């Protein structure tokens with residue numbers, strides 16, 4: 322009797338132990354399975370990452386070597402100046418001479434000013450070596466800016482993504498209000514997200530003003546219910562490492578705004594204008610339409626003391642040298658312009674070629690695109706597209722879709 326009782330207890334105990342043993346075993350198997358799935362291993366992703374890392378490191382040392390080699394050839398765009406914390410052009414005149422790049426950028430450029438402009442157009446360089454844009458005499462520019470008489474019929478939608486720009490929107494509105502294109506053919510839509518200030522309120526106010534007081538056909542501001550991107554200190558926003566995330570998010574905002582804008586009317590063209598534009602020429606739209614192109618961009622400059630300098634370095638043309646630099650880059654590498662020597666030619670340096678010049682990359686400060694191109698699928702890549710993203714990615718995509726991409730270097734808009 323006692324023995325039978327013992328064997329029942331034993332069996333129960335053995336069964337319980339077996340049960341717990343299997344439970345633990347199952348747990349261990351699950352943990353191992355989870356770990357296998359999430360731990361780094363030689364996946365395609367990891368391989369691509371390692372390749373990217375190796376190339377990126379090489380690319381940095383390559384850029385450094387080039388910069389050392391050409392001690393005087395230093396492209397110091399506005400972004401790099403601010404990040405490095407110095408302003409080359411505020412120095413003494415010796416600094417200016419250093420910028421003359423072994424004579425390849427004519428020193429007369431530095432002597433030129435609004436009251437003492439150049440009376441010739443500098444020749445197109447092999448690639449851009451300075452961001453200084455000389456003043457040209459109006460005798461020269463006049464013929465590149467003359468417009469035929471025209472009857473305006475095209476309906477145009479102006480689209481502007483906005484974030485944390487409440488303080489500049491009043492000037493943005495003034496710039497739109499002074500456009501000489503018939504206002505009743507213009508509609509304006511602003512797309513806001515992620516702001517920490519009163520951008521949306523301000524955008525709504527200026528949209529009402531454009532409609533009620535300046536005769537625009539329609540205007541409205543929209544809030545997008547998503548967040549992301551890079552915001553905060555100027556240095557963080559413009560750090561090279563932030564550019565993928567920053568521009569991917571702006572591309573997303575542009576694409577969302579595009580969807581809304583195109584649904585609001587039968588438009589012939591989409592005009593992208595950034596909110597922080599300081600000054601637009603009154604005939605901007607007529608000048609861009611004159612190019613009769615699918616995608617057209619003006620020069621986007623900024624005033625730096627006595628100098629005009631290129632702001633939007635995203636409007637560029639590839640050169641044999643820049644193509645060679647990219648030859649061995651794996652497809653997933655993002656190239657961001659304005660951070661190192663890229664051996665491309667920026668739009669303002671292409672003036673000697675004429676009024677309308679072919680481009681491979683465009684910026685979005687002011688950018689006119691045929692609405693039909695957007696309707697046929699042209700948009701702002703939100704991920705790396707042939708090494709580029711956002712507006713530059715759009716230029717690449719437009720080219721692949723068979724659309725024409727040009728710049729009008731004599732037409733100048735100024736950025737803040």
Ligand SMILES: Nc1nc2c(ncn2[C@@H]2O[C@H](COP(=O)(O)OP(=O)(O)OP(=O)(O)O)[C@@H](O)[C@H]2O)c(=O)[nH]1
Pocket residue numbers: 481482483484485486512513514515549550551570571574594595596597
């Ligand atoms: N909706 C939305 N718009 C944004 C965001 N970030 C920037 N923008 C807007 O997109 C346009 C271009 O952005 P900017 O920051 O001016 O880009 P940038 O001209 O290359 O750089 P900086 O002017 O030097 O800062 C502007 O109208 C911005 O207000 C964002 O996160 N969401």
Ligand SMILES: [Mg+2]
Pocket residue numbers: 595597736
């Ligand atoms: Mg800007």
